[in-house]
Amino acid sequence: MCHRRSTSAHGRVSDPAWPADGDSVGGVLGRLGPAERDRSWERLRNEQFDVVIVGGGVVGSGAALDAATRGLSVALVEARDLASGTSSRSSKLFHGGLRYLEQLEFSLVREALHERELMLTRLAPHLVKPVSFLYPLTHRLWERPYVTAGLTLYDTMGGARSLPRHKQLTRAGALRLSPALRRDALVGGMQYWDAQADDARHTLTVARTAAHYGAVVRTSTQVVGFLREADRVSGVRVRDSETGDEIDVAAHVVINSTGVWTDEIQRMSGGRGRFRVRASKGVHIVVPRDRIVSDSGIILRTETSVLFVIPWRNHWIVGTTDTDWDLDLAHPAATRKDVDYVLEHVNRVLATPLTYDDIEGVYAGLRPLLAGDDEATSKLSREHTVARVLPGLVAIAGGKYTTYRVMAADAVDAAAVDIPSRVAPSTTERVPLLGADGYHALINQCEQIGTRYGLHPYRIRHLLDRYGSLLDHVLDVAEDRRELLQPVPGAEDYLQVEVVHAVSHEGALHLEDVLTRRTRISIEYPHRGVDCARPVAELMADVLGWDSEMIDREVEIYTARVQAERESQELPDDAAADARRIAAPEARRLILESSA
Template sequence: MRMATDRDNGHRPARRPALEPPGRLGPSERETAWRRLGSEQFDVVVIGGGVVGVGTALDAVTRGLRVALVEARDLASGTSSRSSKLFHGGLRYLEQLEFGLVREALRERDLMLSRLAPHLVKPVAFLYPLTKRFWERPYVTAGLILYDTMGGARSVPRHRQFTKAGALRLMPALRRNALIGGMRYFDAQVDDARHTLTIARTAAQYGAVVRTSTQVIGFLREADRVCGVRVLDCETGERTEVKAHAVINCTGVWTGEIQRLSGSRGRFRVRASKGVHLVVPRDRIVSESGLILRTEKSVLFVIPWRNHWIIGTTDTEWNLDLAHPAATKADIDYVLDHVNRVLVTPLTHEDIEGVYAGLRPLLAGENEQTSNLSSHNLSSHKLSRTHAVARVSPGLVAIAGGKLTTYRVMAASAVRAAAPDIPRLIRRSITDRVPLLGADGYHALVNQVEELGHRYDIHPYRICHLLDRYGSQLHDVLAAAVDRPDLLAPITSTPDYLRAEVVYAASHEGALHLEDVLTRRTRISIEYPHRGVACAEEVADLMAAELGWDAATRNREIAVYTARVEAERDSQTQPDDEAADARRSAAPEARPQVASALM
């Protein structure tokens, strides 16, 4: 059998045409995927296109298994596009003596920075302001030394001490009375939606069938055993059955819904916690570093994000629409109030460019216990800081909890738990040695930025931006511009993104709707005050040419997206969750079939 490492050396299986772009998720691949879902016997079907789902698909397919992944909406359409966008060890977990969790997360962070996704995951600095005399500096120093020793300084600089004057030089935006000194340490950040998409494409590169807008509406059974799923194409309304030896439920906050649909009693329950983030322009906070603040509930991050800052987050229970969590005025005021306590120039509502709300899947098991290996090895880890995986019934595995940083560990656990249901040899996980699509050759291209700029007639700054989004896939992104130079122009009202990126999103990255491009393939919906409305027509025209939209479809896409933005803006003026949810839920679905399907 050809091993996955063959691909790392540049070899491709004989069955793949030499000119076919690796990991392409275009319209023709979508049609092929539908036929394969209904005609093949899979070892594993993964439900859910978030980071854990796509990670599980990649883990399984690189072990030599036959894998299919289905997602009701879009890749990363839920939690995995609405996080704090950090790959971090969890410094605060040291206070809770969660040493194993921190060590594991730091190892995963190092793998991403150094080997698996250096084009996507980047170091980011944080200033921790000290406010207490005598005891706080030695206390925090001890924690940061431990953090560095456990792996925190493996791929990034070690922590550094600052006097009050030094900390203010690093971050002039801070009020002088907000600190008596400071300490800087490093973690890492990532565009979470693009990272999830890249994992999915990498899984497809190795042979996994990956299909979005494909919703599970039922389960297939042989006696008491789950042997596959029934799925609905949410674009056409077609249905088919997918046969598999094992089904893995990786749906995050939807875990309970899928468990009920399967007719199986879950081994754990998942509750949703809402986290709200604000995006403001970079010039509103004068600083060379991010910031981490303690609050009465948890911590608040001020995270550098290209030409912006991301500020968050909140942590409140959410029991309403899982697909479209809504931020309220109270949520926004909470974040502004806490960050303004330390800023010389307070932020106002007028400074906000974007707002997004996401749901964390927190565990709430029957026995207040979870497992980070299997249902037979229960652990006493605190529920919100670990993951659980269980063989719910023969042929059905569920996994939930955890965090973005440890998605790869979670994926390996899920595949391991499904092994008893798969009648073939299950090789060990090798995803710690499988670079994500675009990683190979990235560092060499970084050294050739000037040459690439001349070759494509693009400013080197834009080349750097593209390399940090696509890595060595840069050439594929710009290929369409060879015959269409207009694609090298920026999108109207959104100068950070090129028109070629829209075309690539539709032709290679599985984007089916306007919101897929404006919200996840790019981050226009949170990075610009117009939130994508000002460029919706131009983007829709580019997508229409790739996806074959007629005038009615194109106009509907613009209308649906505009209504969504209006509903989100409206919800963010409401006083409570119920009112905000009512306003947000009033907007039409980009995928209307999802709303009418069983879920």
Template structure:
């Protein structure tokens, strides 16, 4: 009798737990769903094809699907692989926009923040407090208080506390890390935060739950035209090079900083241009800044946030033009030094480069008009029907993605058959939201059932919500999957399995950089657990030993290139070092020039 290895047995067991046909109930993005999606892309005609798997793209897919439209979404790389995994991870009203008199933008953002906290994603979006240190006597407190009063009145204090004024002694008790001479007092206020990549992925799965075809590693390489209108797109599988044509009544370009490239590919003249602005953040251990609250610091150029992030602080950001590789923006030594200089100006014990656990750089898609006056729209968004059958949307901010998505679908109305129903996504909770609060109350029982610490279960609930049963259920018969990952004790092994089986992770990079945040939360940047994660994903995706080795090699090369780039003095040198790393997706094509 031939003995079957434990690895082979597990792979077969995981495969056997897959449904024989794709199951839309949980919006699963697994192997079966991926193959079915490819067939559907080539065989069906859709009302809307959305290009781009960032938060605006997945939000647009969800908006269209819940209006009853036939929807497909394609993404060249991974969900949230661009800007939407590299933000400040805040759902905020934009307090500083009050100074620019953008009251409408602030009111809109605060409404969206409230929806996320209370109805749409309470499992993913949480309140977070910030201390604003006052540096000037007499005028600064009433000036800032007036702005915060407006903020609270517009909706900033509905489900979170309003502003609280503190003396210098009170502020230092809240944030002992501050230099005594760095402030004369302070004001605390609340906003909200979320893991941007997980939130974006959950919106995508919710869209799939409501019938959207969602397929990553699917790159648009051309547009299909009939006479003067766009009637679909030609797509290429970034994994194996297959191509097919997708027919649609309307195509919506939600590609952020790639908007102009897609416009050129379509052959249509754009109504607006997009400028990429690089924002860099660093991640440091929680014990390096002794504080009960986050910080918001005014700088000569903008503001700097110190944001609590589980056992860490996220500190940033920068704001500089970027004209190099859009897929892999690189942080430089100058960027990192700037952040350290700004935050150290108020800290009693300065941070050093040795304290940095992670660094990430993202690109904001800012609107760039043909004059200085139109470039003022940088944090607004713009949507245009570029030509019959083609809509483009860009600009905006993460917090208002749902409003942007509704506007994009509305703009496609002339190309859609029949009457377009109004947007209802303000009434559609994301997957995992329903039942979340009850499960939080039952965390102790759930922990006992699975042999986990209640703290661990609460952490899982804040990542998966009521889908936690699905996650933990994968470990039935495999208790070793309920152990922490080697080198990343905040995460269980089963989470890597679930990333591949349900969340559309196709590469180790997808799991370490986006389904988890191991790539920025640990000094090893994921290198110490890359092999284990690859082996766990192999259980689901059927990788052989050679594929496991390649995944680890590619991921380690990415980390090495990023570290190297972060020691370079300028963007050009950093870009050259970062771009030298191999792509995880072997058939990805260079953009059109």
């Protein structure tokens, strides 16, 4: 049964803002441009939704896609930008969590490996890629059979079939795979495979896929209150973080999927939370690929957890830390101590140690962990929990990025109690993300596509791994402006047309949205985006209608942000680093403090 309020003879909502014939259900392939943003505000004002989802991270975006593909009317609102919180600051792995086997969390590992398999083979092969890891063995006799048992389980749980099985390596074999390792740092090794993805781009694609199936997706839209009818929640009051305008949005049920902001939103609703969320800070550093000579990623055991050395295009991502964080949730700050921890642990095994001069980028993110009593954060559960906080309000928290689709389905299942019509089962296991269909065929046509656009096949491959079969939508923007096929000045891995597309199709509203999430320039270049801030802002201005004063403002705000982050990373403790980071101006000037 369909759940949209009214439909035309073509099955479309009777709404003057609904796309014209020839467009997809939710616009041109889930387009999130300035015109769509204006229409979505009117839809939020005028429609009654089955579900309103608060929070534009991967779980909220996944819930929007899940609900929309069940035939529900859906709105997703995010105070800042899609993936602006935890979902752009992870280790960028789609993995089962090998170390959770040691904690006997077999069901979590099995579930995550099943999701990894779906992403690699059906749902997002353009975004999620295989990656190998070397596990150095440091103890003779007992360690190899112990790790072999775990990796044998890991290779077979959850229906994993698309990646190679693990390999046994002698010390000589391990050093051939990773010559960067010190010979005395291992007695042997094992190689196994997992998967990785650009988390921010993946989350964006989930949200655009939801929009493609009819969901209203709107960023810079902050929930500032809840609507009530008697004892139940009947919607939310939202504030446009760009203009300050406020409207009420009616819904049968609201889903709180705000991650580390879960408790704040529950307090705002007036409902008593069924669980608490504790934020755990994870810090990663990014170094050039030539600083660590290895044909594989590396996973290292630490005193409390594990440390990954992850291949990332022309770079390595090294991390992470795992410490309590109770300060600013929007802008967690890395400290000198955090960076020292990462360098100290990775340098224990490297023949040529990394130094501060090698670091290109640093980022800090917060894991939303279900809180225990006095447990260390590394021991807190990565399981997720769904609770009906009040009639009309469901909250979901915990979990891990890899299992976002399961979490989303569970949240919508819980919300179904408050939806008057029958709710169909989840279908997202069979719904590829935008760009997946046709991707494999296009990979085989890189040379022909490159010839058509005058681009090297390597560049086409890079674009296909970011946009999949939406590639033509990106490059066609340059049909009448061939200069847009030139690299971004100061960030040659990206084309200027990608910046324009980020604004015209992907919902970017500010310079930081492009430099930190639509691209990863902020962590991939030593200048952290400052050197290309002005040319990028000028490209964005063409779409957003910025004048010279607005361009200057965006560049100043971004430059101040980078300066604050650099300085915070030289400070000794969380309090000092947080104070310096939050002193930087906010791009969304009208956002209210402590927002989700």
